[in-house]
Amino acid sequence: MSAARSLLSALRQGHRPDVRDLTAFAEGLADGSVSDAQAGAFAMGVCHTPLLPDGRAALTRAMRDGGEVLQWDLPGPVIDKHSTGGVGDCVSLILAPALAACGAYVPMISGRGLGHTGGTLDKLSAIPGFRTEMQTDEVQAIVARVGCAIVGATADIAPADRRLYAVRDVTGTVESLDLIVASILSKKLAEGLEALVLDVKTGSGAFMSDPVAARALAQALVETGQANGVMTSAIVTDMSQPAATSAGNALEVIAAMEALTDPGTRRSARLVALTRALGGEALALGGLAADAQDGAARIDAALTSGAAAEIFGRMVAAQNGPTDFLERWRDRLPAAPVVAELRADRPGVIGRIDARALGEIVVTLGGGRQREDDIIDPTVGISHIAQLGAVVTEGQPLARIHASDSEIAEEAATRVALAIEMEQGAVTPPPLVQEVIR
Structure with missing residues (x-):
């Protein structure tokens, strides 16, 4: 009996x-000796018989080592961050250059969006012109010169994960804790990192909305990362409302640029707070700060x-974007032909936001994917989203819908109104940072 059949x-x-x-088995996934049928059976088997921590760490390590693992010779620590996905989460665009400005080197391998959560590469x-697909030597040269790069994974990075991820989608095994951990970390650890901070979302817009499940995932990720050196x-952070006050690709780049160029603005306050929390932890892990507060x-x-904005501009230029993006970003980003405003029909307090519904609305506007081959319209989305606990008067704007035509904008506005619930009396939003797991 073959090793795969025996397992x-x-x-x-x-x-x-x-x-x-x-x-x-992971080596067989990478070299093709394990069939798709066997990969699907393995995914289903792990759902029924979860792995122990040492098995999870071994699977992750083997999936990492089945492809290229980046090697570095740099004067500072190689650090990265990963988010489990949410709505309006453009933190990576701010955090990568901010970490670089603090002396870290950040080879951020990111993904594209699928479903209600947006993808960093899509943003x-x-x-215009920004290249997300690059060979390893190009990425390493940019990271060494600029301090950070944000790119997609090459075919040589964790090929076992690429195969296993595809069968998980069609076999209904996407939510397996073991397979989620191995998928995330096999790619991240292939970056040759010294330190990694994970943003595990919980709340209405999160991949794992249940706080107990989110904590279990966070714990498993930390254990597995540390077990692999x-x-x-x-x-664990709150996703009961979008991370930014915008959702949609160009709109989230605007939110990130506002945070980079004017971090004191009210609209970017939540985004900056999340960046500070994740960045502080990352700098402490990498030895560039005494502790998370100092970081x-x-x-x-x-x-x-x-300094972070300047590095972001250099990164954009290095990845074939406009050389004057930092100075002229408002002119360089595309805009939707129609912008419609949703206004409150009565006074009250923003009591609940269905962040997942907002993400799904962005998809139907054309700003996300329902299938992997869908074409994205970068201009559409929702901006100026009212925040939890905000007191609003009748007629006050609750959101702006950016759409390709007026009819689509009107339909989207109706759905956005259902996703933002008003209450009477004070509302206290959940804390942004809910727990730190080390």
Whole structure:
């Protein structure tokens, strides 16, 4: 019996495979000796018989090592951040250059959006000419010269994950904790990191809306990252409302640029607070700050001084975007032909926001994907979204809908109105940072 068949037989009988068998199976996924049918059976088997922490760490390590692992010789630590996905989450665009301004090197491998959560690469693709697909040597040269790069994974990065991810989608095994951890970390650890901070979202717009499940994922990610020799921590953060006050690709680039060039604005306050929390933890993990509080202060300084913005502009130019983007970003970003305003039909307080519904509205406007091959309109989305706890008067704007035509905008406005609920009396939003797991 082949090693793959033996492992699948053990899983079917409820036996957890050992480290050696998991390693061999991951190698088979990478080199093609494991079939798609066997990959699907493995995914289903792990759902029924979850792996122990050492097995999860071994699977992750083998999936990482089945492809290219970046090597670095730099005068500072190589650090990154990963988010489990949400709505209006453009933190990566701010955090990568802010970390670089503090002495870190950030080779951020990111993805495209699918479903209600947006993708970092889609946001950056709203910038004219911006290249997200690059070879490893190009990425390494930009990181060494600029301090950061944000790119997609090459075919040589964690090829086992690419195969397993595809079968998870069609076999209904996407939500397996073990497979989520291995998928996220096999790609991130292939960056050759010294430190990694994970933003695990919970709330209405999160991939894992249940706080108990989110905490379990955060704990598993931290354990697995540390077991593979990378300083790792996770921050469980609130996604009961969008991270920014905008959702949609070009609109989120605008939100990020506002945070980079004017971090004191009211509209970017939540975004900046999230960037400070994640960046402070990352700098502490990487030895560039005494602790997370000191790291947050350093991130603040990088934003307020303009150092982070300057590095972002250099990164855009290095990745084939406009060389004058930092000075002329408002002119360079595309805009939707129709902008409609949704106004409150009565006074009250914003009591609940269905962030997932807002993300799904962006998709139907054309700003996201329902299938992997869908074409995205970078101009559409929702901006100026009212925040939880805000007191509003009758007729006050609750959101702006950016659409390709008036009819679509009107339909979207009706749906946005249903996603933003008004209450009477004071409303206290959940804390942005809910727990730090180290």
